[in-house]
Amino acid sequence: MIFRRNKARPRNRRREGSGPLLGIRLPWRRIASACGVLLLVGGALFLLRLSLDQPVERVAISGRFQRVQALDVEQVVRGAVGSDGMATVDLSRIQAAVETIPWVDRASVARSWPRALTVQVVEQVPVARWGEHGLVNLRGEVFVHDSRFIPAELPELVGPEGTQAQMTERFLAAAPRLVETGMRLRRLTLDERGAWEIALDNGVTLRLGRERVDERFDRFLRAAARVVEGRAGEIAYVDLRYANGFAVGWRAGAGGARRG
Numbered sequence: 001m002i003f004r005r006n007k008a009r010p011r012n013r014r015r016e017g018s019g020p021l022l023g024i025r026l027p028w029r030r031i032a033s034a035c036g037v038l039l040l041v042g043g044a045l046f047l048l049r050l051s052l053d054q055p056v057e058r059v060a061i062s063g064r065f066q067r068v069q070a071l072d073v074e075q076v077v078r079g080a081v082g083s084d085g086m087a088t089v090d091l092s093r094i095q096a097a098v099e100t101i102p103w104v105d106r107a108s109v110a111r112s113w114p115r116a117l118t119v120q121v122v123e124q125v126p127v128a129r130w131g132e133h134g135l136v137n138l139r140g141e142v143f144v145h146d147s148r149f150i151p152a153e154l155p156e157l158v159g160p161e162g163t164q165a166q167m168t169e170r171f172l173a174a175a176p177r178l179v180e181t182g183m184r185l186r187r188l189t190l191d192e193r194g195a196w197e198i199a200l201d202n203g204v205t206l207r208l209g210r211e212r213v214d215e216r217f218d219r220f221l222r223a224a225a226r227v228v229e230g231r232a233g234e235i236a237y238v239d240l241r242y243a244n245g246f247a248v249g250w251r252a253g254a255g256g257a258r259r260g
Helices: 028-052 070-081 091-098 164-180 213-234
Strands: 058-062 104-112 116-123 128-130 134-136 142-144 156-158 185-190 196-200 205-209 235-239 247-250
Touching (some): 058 070, 070 116, 128 164, 156 164, 164 185, 164 213, 205 213, 213 235
Parallel strands (some): 058 116, 128 156, 156 185, 205 235
Antiparallel strands (some): 134 142, 185 196, 196 205
C-alpha cells in the first residue's frame, strides 16, 4: 500500500485580512496629567491677565506745546481706549489717533502700571507757508491747509501741487546762505515751466530760471550780492539766466540796466 503523508497545516498562522492588528495601548494617565497641567497653566494665565486688565484711570501727557492743547490729546486718547483695560488696550491705535490732531507731528504711547498711560507728543515745526493759508514742516509736508494764524516771519513757498518737498529742500539750502550776507528769503516761487525765482526781504527778485539753478545762486552770492547790498532800494531784480554773468534791473528812475 502506498501511504500518503499529509502535510501538517500551521495552526496559528493568520490569514491576510482575517482580523484586526493587535491593539496599541495609549498612556492615558500621562495624557490626562499633561492635559491637567495645560488647563492649570491656561487658567493661571487667564486669571493673571484678568487681574492686570484694570481700567485706565489716568493719562499723563508730556511735550512742549504751543499749538496743541493737552486736554484735546487726553480726549482723543480716552476715545481710542474705549472700554479696553490696561492689558488689552491697543497702543498703536491710540498713537495713530493722537497723530491725527492738527499740529501733532508724532506721538508715542506706553503703559504705566497699574492704571495709567503715558503719551509723549512732538509738535509740528513750521518752516514756511504754502500759499496763503498752508504750512509746511521740515520734511516738506503740508500739515495745515487753512491755518487761521500765519506767523509773519515765515517765508512763502509758491509752486505747483506736489512740489512741496522739492521746494522746501531748496529753501532750507538757500535761506541760511542768504542770512550770512545780511539778506532774507521772503518768497520762493516755482512756476509751471520749472523756473525758479527768489524774492528777498529788501524787495529784490532773483531770476534763476530752469537750468543750473544751484550754480546761478552761487554766482549771485559770489558777485551780485555785493551790488544788491549797497543799492537794494534801487534794484528791482537780478537776472542770473546768463552763461557767465548777470543783469541788474533798476527800479523806475534809478538808472539803466547793468551787466555783471
